[in-house]
Amino acid sequence: MNLPTWLTLFRLLLIPFVVGLLFVRMPGFNSVAAVLFGIALATDWLDGHLARRWNQTSDFGAFLDPVADKLIVCGVLVMLTYRVPEFFVALPAAIIVGRELTVSALREWMAELGERGIVAVGSLGKYKTAVQMLAIFLMLFDLFERGTIFFVGVVLLVISSAITLWSMVLYLKQAWPRLTRGQGSIDV
Template sequence: MNLPIWLTLFRLILIPFVVALMFVPLPSANIVAAILFGIALATDWLDGHLARRWNQTSAFGAFLDPVADKLIVCAVLVMLVYRDPHYYIALSATVIVGRELTVSALREWMAELGERGVVAVGSLGKYKTAIQMAAIFCMLFDLVQRSGIYLFGVVLLIISAALTLWSMVIYLRQAWPRLSMER
């Protein structure tokens, strides 16, 4: 156990607090939820930075980090759909969660074949993630008022859903030669 792993575990601990705050009927609860989500984003960057800088990367950290990312994104997206069940939010959330499940399963399967590098994270995935996190932060921050910041977040969420589909297609195309092989 090292500091980067503790930061990742802290990010996991934040998830129920962010979700619970989305149920609290106080106008500022969503802002606190957004701040906690922002802290989770900061720890995501920091744990990776420290692990590489201090040469403290580990198999457990490599496993836990993307799990923490996917859990917080999926949990908050489900809650955003619950709080604002418009079709464009539900569809965007479904695309994002579906892609995460598909690509995670694809990576696991490719790892079994010894070819995990075929579906390694690319720059499009990093841009998609940045836009997605900004979208969620804006939507959380302005969840009660639903003014310009919230609408900006919705637009970013739709853009991130489109990028999500695009990146999934790229990963599937990269893996297709292995997927289409007969066993």
């Protein structure tokens, strides 16, 4: 266990607090949830930075980091959909959660085939994550008032869901020849 891994574990521990605060429909609780989400974002950046800088990467950390990211994003998106049951929140949230499940399953399958590198995280995935995290932070921060900041977050969430779909298509396209080997390939 090293500091980057402890930071990832700390991020995991923040998830029930962020999600729990979103059940409370009183002013201020959403802001506290946004601050905790922001702390989680900071630890996500910091754990990766420190792991690379101090050469403290580990298999456990490499496994745990994306799990923590997906859990906090999916948990908060579910809660945002619960709090704002509108298509402009629910549809992008469903796209993002669906993509995360699909790409995770694809990565697992490709790893079984010994070709995990085919679906390694690329620069588009990093941009998608940055836009997605900013969108969620802004929506959380202004959830009670649902003013301009909230709707900027919604626009960014929609943009993020479009990038999310595009990145999933690219991953599937890269993996398609390996997935259809011996089954009469279909061009994508």
